[in-house]
Amino acid sequence: MRKLIAGNWKMNGLRADGTALARALAARHLDAGPDCELLICPPATLLAEIAPLLAGTGIALGGQDCHPDAVGAHTGDISAAMLKDAGCAYVILGHSERRREHHETDALVRRKVGAARATELIPIVCVGETAAERDAGRTLAVIGAQLSGSLPALAGADPLVIAYEPVWAIGTGRTPKQHEIADVHAFIRSELAKGTPRAATVRILYGGSVNAKNAQDILPIANVDGALVGGASLDAQAFWTIALAAGD
Ligand code: PGA
DSSP states (O other): OOOEEEEEOOSOOOHHHHHHHHHHHHHHHHHSOOSSEEEEEOOHHHHHHHHHHHTTTOEEEEESOOBSSSSSSOTTOOBHHHHHHHTOSEEEESOHHHHHHSOOOHHHHHHHHHHHHHTTOEEEEEEOOOHHHHHTTOHHHHHHHHHHHHOOOOOSOOOOEEEEOOGGGTTTSOOOOHHHHHHHHHHHHHHHHHHOTTGGGSEEEEESSOOTTTHHHHTTSTTOOEEEESGGGGSHHHHHHHHHHHTO
16 A cells, blocks of 8 residues: 655644645655655645645645534534535544644544545544553553544445554654554554454554654554654655655
8 A cells, every 4th residue: 555644734834834835845746756645734724725736746635624514603613525625635633632622532533534524535533642541551442442432434435544643752752662653553453454344445644753764764664554744744855755755
Protein backbone atom coordinates (compact mmCIF):
# COMPACT_ATOMS: atom_id res chain seq x y z
CA MET A 1 0.00 0.00 0.00
CA ARG A 2 1.34 3.47 -0.87
CA LYS A 3 1.93 5.51 2.19
CA LEU A 4 -0.10 8.63 2.98
CA ILE A 5 1.68 11.68 4.31
CA ALA A 6 -0.83 14.11 5.77
CA GLY A 7 -0.12 17.62 6.97
CA ASN A 8 -2.27 18.91 9.82
CA TRP A 9 -1.79 22.66 9.80
CA LYS A 10 -3.98 23.08 12.91
CA MET A 11 -4.82 26.75 13.64
CA ASN A 12 -1.95 28.10 11.58
CA GLY A 13 -2.00 30.07 8.36
CA LEU A 14 -3.42 33.34 7.09
CA ARG A 15 -4.22 33.69 3.42
CA ALA A 16 -0.77 34.90 2.40
CA ASP A 17 1.38 32.26 4.10
CA GLY A 18 -1.16 29.44 3.70
CA THR A 19 -1.47 29.89 -0.04
CA ALA A 20 2.31 30.34 -0.36
CA LEU A 21 2.86 27.01 1.39
CA ALA A 22 0.27 25.27 -0.77
CA ARG A 23 1.79 26.77 -3.92
CA ALA A 24 5.27 25.63 -2.87
CA LEU A 25 4.06 22.06 -2.34
CA ALA A 26 2.08 22.06 -5.59
CA ALA A 27 5.12 23.26 -7.56
CA ARG A 28 7.32 20.54 -6.08
CA HIS A 29 4.70 17.87 -6.72
CA LEU A 30 4.27 18.85 -10.37
CA ASP A 31 8.03 18.85 -10.72
CA ALA A 32 8.55 15.34 -9.33
CA GLY A 33 5.88 13.76 -7.16
CA PRO A 34 7.09 11.54 -4.33
CA ASP A 35 6.17 7.86 -4.28
CA CYS A 36 3.40 8.35 -1.73
CA GLU A 37 0.06 10.08 -1.42
CA LEU A 38 0.06 13.60 -0.04
CA LEU A 39 -2.68 15.39 1.84
CA ILE A 40 -2.81 18.80 3.47
CA CYS A 41 -5.40 19.85 6.03
CA PRO A 42 -5.32 23.66 6.28
CA PRO A 43 -7.64 25.73 8.48
CA ALA A 44 -11.22 25.89 7.18
CA THR A 45 -10.86 29.51 6.12
CA LEU A 46 -8.23 28.55 3.53
CA LEU A 47 -9.79 25.44 2.02
CA ALA A 48 -11.69 27.01 -0.85
CA GLU A 49 -8.74 29.20 -1.77
CA ILE A 50 -6.20 26.37 -1.66
CA ALA A 51 -8.33 23.80 -3.52
CA PRO A 52 -7.70 25.28 -7.00
CA LEU A 53 -3.97 25.59 -6.23
CA LEU A 54 -3.82 21.81 -5.75
CA ALA A 55 -5.94 20.91 -8.77
CA GLY A 56 -4.07 18.54 -11.06
CA THR A 57 -1.17 18.06 -8.65
CA GLY A 58 -2.32 14.88 -6.94
CA ILE A 59 -2.11 16.53 -3.51
CA ALA A 60 -5.40 15.99 -1.68
CA LEU A 61 -7.16 18.46 0.59
CA GLY A 62 -8.73 17.70 3.97
CA GLY A 63 -10.60 19.36 6.82
CA GLN A 64 -9.60 19.19 10.49
CA ASP A 65 -13.05 18.45 11.92
CA CYS A 66 -16.73 18.35 10.98
CA HIS A 67 -20.06 18.46 12.78
CA PRO A 68 -22.01 15.19 13.08
CA ASP A 69 -25.18 16.73 11.65
CA ALA A 70 -25.68 17.48 7.98
CA VAL A 71 -27.08 20.99 8.40
CA GLY A 72 -28.69 23.24 10.98
CA ALA A 73 -28.35 25.61 13.90
CA HIS A 74 -24.77 24.92 15.02
CA THR A 75 -23.02 28.26 15.29
CA GLY A 76 -19.37 28.12 14.37
CA ASP A 77 -19.45 24.54 13.12
CA ILE A 78 -18.72 23.12 9.67
CA SER A 79 -20.50 20.19 8.06
CA ALA A 80 -18.93 17.36 6.13
CA ALA A 81 -20.81 18.55 3.02
CA MET A 82 -19.26 22.02 3.39
CA LEU A 83 -15.79 20.45 3.47
CA LYS A 84 -16.60 18.39 0.42
CA ASP A 85 -17.98 21.45 -1.32
CA ALA A 86 -14.73 23.33 -0.58
CA GLY A 87 -12.73 20.60 -2.30
CA CYS A 88 -11.87 18.19 0.52
CA ALA A 89 -11.47 14.45 0.14
CA TYR A 90 -10.53 13.73 3.78
CA VAL A 91 -11.39 14.95 7.27
CA ILE A 92 -9.42 14.50 10.49
CA LEU A 93 -11.73 13.42 13.32
CA GLY A 94 -11.22 12.96 17.05
CA HIS A 95 -7.80 14.63 17.19
CA SER A 96 -6.60 14.68 20.79
CA GLU A 97 -6.64 18.48 20.78
CA ARG A 98 -10.36 18.38 19.99
CA ARG A 99 -10.96 15.60 22.49
CA ARG A 100 -9.22 17.70 25.13
CA GLU A 101 -10.18 21.28 24.26
CA HIS A 102 -13.70 20.58 22.99
CA HIS A 103 -14.50 17.61 25.22
CA GLU A 104 -15.12 15.34 22.26
CA THR A 105 -16.11 11.83 23.29
CA ASP A 106 -15.73 8.57 21.38
CA ALA A 107 -19.51 8.60 20.84
CA LEU A 108 -19.35 12.04 19.24
CA VAL A 109 -16.39 11.05 17.06
CA ARG A 110 -18.34 8.01 15.92
CA ARG A 111 -21.23 10.22 14.80
CA LYS A 112 -18.78 12.47 12.97
CA VAL A 113 -17.31 9.44 11.18
CA GLY A 114 -20.85 8.61 10.07
CA ALA A 115 -21.33 12.17 8.77
CA ALA A 116 -18.05 12.02 6.88
CA ARG A 117 -18.95 8.72 5.27
CA ALA A 118 -22.41 9.93 4.30
CA THR A 119 -20.65 12.70 2.37
CA GLU A 120 -17.98 10.39 0.95
CA LEU A 121 -15.19 12.11 2.82
CA ILE A 122 -12.48 9.73 4.04
CA PRO A 123 -12.28 9.98 7.84
CA ILE A 124 -8.89 10.01 9.56
CA VAL A 125 -9.78 8.87 13.06
CA CYS A 126 -7.20 9.77 15.71
CA VAL A 127 -6.48 7.66 18.77
CA GLY A 128 -3.68 7.77 21.32
CA GLU A 129 -2.79 7.45 24.98
CA THR A 130 -1.69 10.11 27.43
CA ALA A 131 1.65 9.87 29.22
CA ALA A 132 -0.11 8.79 32.42
CA GLU A 133 -1.97 6.05 30.58
CA ARG A 134 1.25 4.77 29.02
CA ASP A 135 3.06 4.86 32.36
CA ALA A 136 0.21 2.87 33.88
CA GLY A 137 0.58 0.20 31.18
CA ARG A 138 -2.84 1.02 29.78
CA THR A 139 -1.86 2.06 26.26
CA LEU A 140 -3.47 -0.81 24.36
CA ALA A 141 -6.57 -0.82 26.56
CA VAL A 142 -7.09 2.89 25.96
CA ILE A 143 -6.59 2.59 22.23
CA GLY A 144 -8.83 -0.46 22.00
CA ALA A 145 -11.61 1.45 23.76
CA GLN A 146 -11.12 4.51 21.55
CA LEU A 147 -11.30 2.37 18.42
CA SER A 148 -14.41 0.47 19.44
CA GLY A 149 -16.07 3.67 20.67
CA SER A 150 -15.14 5.93 17.79
CA LEU A 151 -15.71 3.67 14.79
CA PRO A 152 -19.08 2.73 13.38
CA ALA A 153 -19.52 -0.79 11.99
CA LEU A 154 -16.67 -1.44 9.61
CA ALA A 155 -18.31 -3.91 7.30
CA GLY A 156 -18.80 -1.52 4.37
CA ALA A 157 -16.26 -0.79 1.71
CA ASP A 158 -15.89 2.87 2.73
CA PRO A 159 -12.27 3.91 3.01
CA LEU A 160 -10.94 4.67 6.47
CA VAL A 161 -7.68 5.94 7.92
CA ILE A 162 -6.58 5.59 11.54
CA ALA A 163 -3.93 7.86 13.05
CA TYR A 164 -2.08 6.65 16.13
CA GLU A 165 -0.97 9.79 17.92
CA PRO A 166 0.33 9.41 21.46
CA VAL A 167 -0.87 12.57 23.20
CA TRP A 168 2.49 13.00 24.90
CA ALA A 169 4.33 12.93 21.57
CA ILE A 170 2.30 15.69 19.89
CA GLY A 171 4.29 18.88 19.54
CA THR A 172 6.83 17.77 22.15
CA GLY A 173 9.70 16.50 20.03
CA ARG A 174 9.38 13.15 21.84
CA THR A 175 8.42 9.98 19.99
CA PRO A 176 7.85 6.41 21.14
CA LYS A 177 10.57 3.84 20.54
CA GLN A 178 10.29 2.01 17.24
CA HIS A 179 9.11 -1.21 18.86
CA GLU A 180 6.47 0.71 20.80
CA ILE A 181 5.08 2.17 17.56
CA ALA A 182 5.20 -1.30 15.98
CA ASP A 183 3.31 -2.83 18.92
CA VAL A 184 0.51 -0.28 18.83
CA HIS A 185 0.13 -0.39 15.05
CA ALA A 186 -0.01 -4.20 15.07
CA PHE A 187 -2.61 -4.01 17.82
CA ILE A 188 -4.71 -1.50 15.85
CA ARG A 189 -4.52 -3.76 12.78
CA SER A 190 -5.67 -6.76 14.80
CA GLU A 191 -8.51 -4.80 16.40
CA LEU A 192 -9.67 -3.65 12.96
CA ALA A 193 -9.54 -7.24 11.73
CA LYS A 194 -12.16 -8.17 14.32
CA GLY A 195 -14.61 -5.83 12.61
CA THR A 196 -13.79 -6.06 8.94
CA PRO A 197 -12.21 -8.51 6.52
CA ARG A 198 -10.48 -5.58 4.82
CA ALA A 199 -8.42 -4.44 7.80
CA ALA A 200 -5.27 -4.85 5.73
CA THR A 201 -6.44 -2.06 3.44
CA VAL A 202 -6.96 0.50 6.22
CA ARG A 203 -4.06 2.94 6.42
CA ILE A 204 -2.69 3.36 9.92
CA LEU A 205 -0.71 6.59 10.22
CA TYR A 206 1.69 7.46 13.00
CA GLY A 207 1.54 11.03 14.31
CA GLY A 208 3.40 12.92 17.01
CA SER A 209 6.60 14.90 16.41
CA VAL A 210 7.31 13.38 13.00
CA ASN A 211 9.98 15.53 11.36
CA ALA A 212 12.46 15.53 8.51
CA LYS A 213 15.05 13.72 10.64
CA ASN A 214 13.03 10.91 12.24
CA ALA A 215 10.69 10.14 9.31
CA GLN A 216 13.17 7.69 7.78
CA ASP A 217 13.20 5.70 11.03
CA ILE A 218 9.43 5.78 11.64
CA LEU A 219 7.95 5.23 8.18
CA PRO A 220 9.52 1.78 7.51
CA ILE A 221 8.10 0.32 10.75
CA ALA A 222 5.68 -2.56 10.12
CA ASN A 223 2.04 -1.44 9.82
CA VAL A 224 3.00 2.23 9.59
CA ASP A 225 1.21 3.29 6.42
CA GLY A 226 2.14 6.94 6.58
CA ALA A 227 2.28 9.90 8.93
CA LEU A 228 0.08 12.67 10.27
CA VAL A 229 2.42 15.61 10.57
CA GLY A 230 1.70 18.77 12.55
CA GLY A 231 4.50 21.29 13.11
CA ALA A 232 6.78 20.00 10.34
CA SER A 233 3.97 20.26 7.78
CA LEU A 234 4.16 24.06 8.03
CA ASP A 235 7.57 24.01 6.38
CA ALA A 236 7.54 23.00 2.71
CA GLN A 237 11.07 21.59 2.78
CA ALA A 238 10.51 19.56 5.94
CA PHE A 239 7.18 18.19 4.70
CA TRP A 240 8.77 17.31 1.39
CA THR A 241 11.63 15.50 3.05
CA ILE A 242 9.12 13.43 5.03
CA ALA A 243 7.22 12.66 1.82
CA LEU A 244 10.41 11.50 0.14
CA ALA A 245 11.18 9.24 3.12
CA ALA A 246 7.77 7.61 2.58
CA GLY A 247 8.76 6.49 -0.87
CA ASP A 248 12.02 4.85 0.16
P1 PGA B 1 3.12 17.35 15.65
O1 PGA B 1 1.53 17.18 15.59
O2 PGA B 1 3.67 16.73 14.40
O3 PGA B 1 3.34 18.84 15.72
O4 PGA B 1 3.58 16.64 16.88
C1 PGA B 1 0.95 16.02 15.06
C2 PGA B 1 -0.55 16.09 15.17
O5 PGA B 1 -1.07 16.59 16.18
O6 PGA B 1 -1.26 15.65 14.25
